[in-house]
Amino acid sequence: MNATARPLDVPAMVKEAALTAFVVLMLTVILVGFELRDVPGAMALYTRIPDVVACVALAFAARIALVLLREGYRGAVIVGAAIVGLLLLIGLLPETLFGTEAAARTARRFMPFEAPVVQWCLFSVTVFLGLRAAIGRRRVRVAEIKEREAAADRMGARVQSIARYAGPILGFAAVAMPVAFRNDQQVMSVAILVMTYIMLGWGLNIVVGLAGLLDLGYVAFYAVGAYTFALLATTPDIQLSFWLSLPLAGLLAALVGVLLGFPVLRLRGDYLAIVTLGFGEIIRVVIQNWYGFTNGANGISGIPRPTLFGLSWDEEAAEGQIPFHKWVSDNLFPIDYTPTHEKIYLYYIILALALIVNWFALRARQMPIGRAWEALREDEIACRSLGINPTNTKLTAFGVGAMFGGFAGAFFSTSQGFVSPESFVFIESAIILAIVVLGGFGSQLGVVLAALLLIGLPEAFREVKDFRMLAFGLAMVGIMLWRPAGLLAHREPTVRLKPAAAGKAK
Amino acid sequence: MTPPLLEVDHLTIRFGGLVAVNDVSFAAQDRKITAVIGPNGAGKTTVFNCLTGFYKPTVGRMRLRHPATGREYLLERMEGFRIAAQARVARTFQNIRLFPKMTVLENLVVAQHNRLMRASGYTLLGLFGFSGYRKAEHAAIERARYWLERTELVDRADDAAESLPYGGQRRLEIARAMCTEPVMLCLDEPAAGLNPRESEALNSLLRFIRDEHKIGILLIEHDMSVVMEISDHIVVLDYGRKIADGTPAEIRSDPAVIRAYLGEPEEAA
Numbered sequence: 112m113n114a115t116a117r118p119l120d121v122p123a124m125v126k127e128a129a130l131t132a133f134v135v136l137m138l139t140v141i142l143v144g145f146e147l148r149d150v151p152g153a154m155a156l157y158t159r160i161p162d163v164v165a166c167v168a169l170a171f172a173a174r175i176a177l178v179l180l181r182e183g184y185r186g187a188v189i190v191g192a193a194i195v196g197l198l199l200l201i202g203l204l205p206e207t208l209f210g211t212e213a214a215a216r217t218a219r220r221f222m223p224f225e226a227p228v229v230q231w232c233l234f235s236v237t238v239f240l241g242l243r244a245a246i247g248r249r250r251v252r253v254a255e256i257k258e259r260e261a262a263a264d265r266m267g268a269r270v271q272s273i274a275r276y277a278g279p280i281l282g283f284a285a286v287a288m289p290v291a292f293r294n295d296q297q298v299m300s301v302a303i304l305v306m307t308y309i310m311l312g313w314g315l316n317i318v319v320g321l322a323g324l325l326d327l328g329y330v331a332f333y334a335v336g337a338y339t340f341a342l343l344a345t346t347p348d349i350q351l352s353f354w355l356s357l358p359l360a361g362l363l364a365a366l367v368g369v370l371l372g373f374p375v376l377r378l379r380g381d382y383l384a385i386v387t388l389g390f391g392e393i394i395r396v397v398i399q400n401w402y403g404f405t406n407g408a409n410g411i412s413g414i415p416r417p418t419l420f421g422l423s424w425d426e427e428a429a430e431g432q433i434p435f436h437k438w439v440s441d442n443l444f445p446i447d448y449t450p451t452h453e454k455i456y457l458y459y460i461i462l463a464l465a466l467i468v469n470w471f472a473l474r475a476r477q478m479p480i481g482r483a484w485e486a487l488r489e490d491e492i493a494c495r496s497l498g499i500n501p502t503n504t505k506l507t508a509f510g511v512g513a514m515f516g517g518f519a520g521a522f523f524s525t526s527q528g529f530v531s532p533e534s535f536v537f538i539e540s541a542i543i544l545a546i547v548v549l550g551g552f553g554s555q556l557g558v559v560l561a562a563l564l565l566i567g568l569p570e571a572f573r574e575v576k577d578f579r580m581l582a583f584g585l586a587m588v589g590i591m592l593w594r595p596a597g598l599l600a601h602r603e604p605t606v607r608l609k610p611a612a613a614g615k616a617k
Numbered sequence: 618m619t620p621p622l623l624e625v626d627h628l629t630i631r632f633g634g635l636v637a638v639n640d641v642s643f644a645a646q647d648r649k650i651t652a653v654i655g656p657n658g659a660g661k662t663t664v665f666n667c668l669t670g671f672y673k674p675t676v677g678r679m680r681l682r683h684p685a686t687g688r689e690y691l692l693e694r695m696e697g698f699r700i701a702a703q704a705r706v707a708r709t710f711q712n713i714r715l716f717p718k719m720t721v722l723e724n725l726v727v728a729q730h731n732r733l734m735r736a737s738g739y740t741l742l743g744l745f746g747f748s749g750y751r752k753a754e755h756a757a758i759e760r761a762r763y764w765l766e767r768t769e770l771v772d773r774a775d776d777a778a779e780s781l782p783y784g785g786q787r788r789l790e791i792a793r794a795m796c797t798e799p800v801m802l803c804l805d806e807p808a809a810g811l812n813p814r815e816s817e818a819l820n821s822l823l824r825f826i827r828d829e830h831k832i833g834i835l836l837i838e839h840d841m842s843v844v845m846e847i848s849d850h851i852v853v854l855d856y857g858r859k860i861a862d863g864t865p866a867e868i869r870s871d872p873a874v875i876r877a878y879l880g881e882p883e884e885a886a
Contacts, residue, residue, distance in 0.1 A: 119697050153642060201694075221642075223790075253809050259736035312772070339861070348702065413697070424778070444745075445733050454668075471744070474744055475744070478737055478744065478750075479726075479727075479729075479730050479733035479734045479737055480734065480737075480739075482719075482723060482726060482727050482730070483727060483730050483734075485716070485719060485723075486716045486719065486727045486730075489716035489717060489718055489719060490715070490716055490717075491714075492671075492710075492712070492714060493714040493715065494668060495670075495697045495698045495701070496697075496700075496701055496708050496714075497701055497707075497727065497728045497730060497794075497797055498698050498699075498702030498703075498730065498731050498797060499698060499702075499727075499731070500702075501698065506625075602718055602719075604719075604720045604722070604723060604775060606720075606722060606723060606726060606758065607720075607722065607774075608722050608758065608761075608762060608771070608774035608775055608776050609774070609775060
């Protein structure tokens with residue numbers, strides 16, 4: 112391998128690595144180096160110098176490895192990565208390797224950082240570097256953006272072509288998942304959260320991905336749906352059940368969407384984005400300040416959970432209701448009460464709702480309205496010259512998107528049992544939009560992947576507390592670098608003159 | 618004589634202090650090709666934009682008469698998309714406006730939006746797979762295929778519109794306009810950027826549309842070989858005014874036209 116290597120310019124290499132290390136130092140010295148801890152009676156500033164040192168040293172080493180890789184010294188990188196990887200592995204799995212508790216504790220002391228997630232990330236980066244040295248090309252060519260987009264499109268096309276098989280498989284996995292995790296309430300909670308965002312992403316995808324209307328205030332419709340159900344369910348004289356409120360929440364959100372859309376949809380692009388952003392904030396501020404109606408910043412609590420044909424999920428049901436576990440034990444087979452049952456039930460509700468949105472989005476693309484949405488995104492003036500009413504077409508997209516947001520909102524309020532304006536801040540809109548953009552405009556599977564990445568990652572990093580949003584940021588930066596058009600950006604034609612070669616039966 | 622398909626009366630369009638079109642009147646006959654010519658900045662495209670509802674005229678009347686039903690539409694009173702949907706005036710653009718990321722076939726299916734929308738019960742019936750919509754979609758694809766064959770684009774039907782060569786994009790835009798089943802087709806410089814062979818093909822396509830589909834064509838064109846060869850009637854504009862109006866032979870010998878195009882003759886007797 113070294114035969115192909117160029118002579119190494121050691122000072123230049125060290126200089127480059129030192130620069131990287133310096134940047135990392137600047138970034139970490141405040142973010143990582145200090146910690147404000149709440150001690151009884153006061154706040155105290157703690158320093159975490161070892162963590163900073165570890166960050167800087169690792170960045171230095173990684174940069175050196177990259178330079179060596181670039182210059183063709185693959186052997187050195189493989190050896191280095193193997194050593195570091197082994198050391199990390201010893202720290203990561205001390206119990207299995209040493210057996211004794213004391214030795215494990217000693218080994219763990221030498222590991223950088225506290226959280227195992229971060230350590231595993233380090234380990235995978237090391238493995239990645241090593242693997243790249245082992246199989247990679249000698250020089251890493253920086254591809255042109257256009258080339259890269261073409262490659263991304265090709266990959267998107269490939270994924271789309273397997274999506275017809277992967278889709279049902281994923282769907283089946285989503286249906287079967289609660290069986291595997293029937294005792295893990297934590298996992299079920301995260302699954303519900305991710306599924307909610309998938310549904311919101313699919314809903315927003317209709318507005319942004321298909322119709323091309325950049326909506327930065329999607330969370331407003333989510334809020335309208337959530338408060339509709341919360342108010343309908345907790346007002347003493349009404350007390351509608353979840354299943355009756357759900358369509359109402361969707362309709363009301365759609366109505367709000369159409370009302371908002373009417374004056375603003377003549378705006379385009381950035382202007383529309385700003386107005387919708389403002390609208391999202393207005394809804395939140397109104398909710399926060401309309402104390403008599405929405406209970407202001409205190410929110411609404413005691414929102415009932417949905418029932419299954421009148422069966423309650425509590426251990427001991429209120430009068431007139433039968434708990435689910437009792438009913439099953441009496442009529443089918445004996446089971447014990449566990450709070451996870453309710454989570455599983457909620458999961459299935461949101462899964463069903465999300466699948467409805469997905470079905471609608473896929474189906475609407477084959478409809479004239481879906482094609483008109485896409486045409487409108489491409490060229491509004493041409494649409495007008497073909498007799499398509501641009502206002503109505505945009506309004507339907509906006510209204511339908513808002514309706515699905517409203518459904519998701521009603522589900523949110525029933526699953527949480529509590530709503531307050533804090534749940535509907537701008538960052539929520541931004542996350543939903545990020546899911547759509549990162550997934551690749553208009554790609555259903557991309558939304559699933561992006562939701563898993565953006566919602567799942569911060570959840571996985573929950574033990575790193577303050578830094579978990581960094582994982583979110585890292586994912587964003589990574590995608591922007593490697594897949595600027597989104598993970599799976601590819602547009603599949605909605606209709607073909609000739610059936611595609613790949614045995615597309617019709 | 619049958620009443621004209623389109624009658625433009627005293628059309629004037631002002632943009633602030635600029636008079637882009639000044640008191641222009643002309644008529645276009647059904648089943649005839651009427652060309653609007655004139656030097657750059659003569660106001661040809663402005664007239665077009667007015668006819669298709671993108672501008673509102675300051676003064677004037679534009680009356681379109683459907684030959685089959687005798688129904689009359691006053692275009693200056695209609696919203697842009699209604700002119701296309703109800704008065705059935707289709708147009709193409711000087712700088713091509715296709716739906717670039719959609720396929721050629723999809724471009725043609727979108728053009729049949731209103732008919733398909735009714736067939737799909739405004740999406741609700743179509744969403745649940747009622748057969749009425751499937752039949753209508755099939756018919757739409759057949760109509761698209763018909764025009765793709767006419768414009769020699771059948772082989773590219775499933776490619777993105779943006780991947781077509783320039784001439785193909787021009788033809789596709791005409792095919793798309795024809796898919797709306799218009800009574801009048803307005804073409805804004807259809808031959809711009811075409812090579813001689815392509816513009817020959819364009820001529821025969823336009824003749825085919827006039828003779829087989831029996832509609833009126835209104836045409837803006839710079840390319841005199843196209844204009845003189847296929848036009849039945851020519852309207853010449855210069856500085857926003859109509860300076861001549863007649864058959865190609867009349868126009869060719871009209872002194873005002875020669876002056877506008879070639880300048881004042883040197884030998885002032």
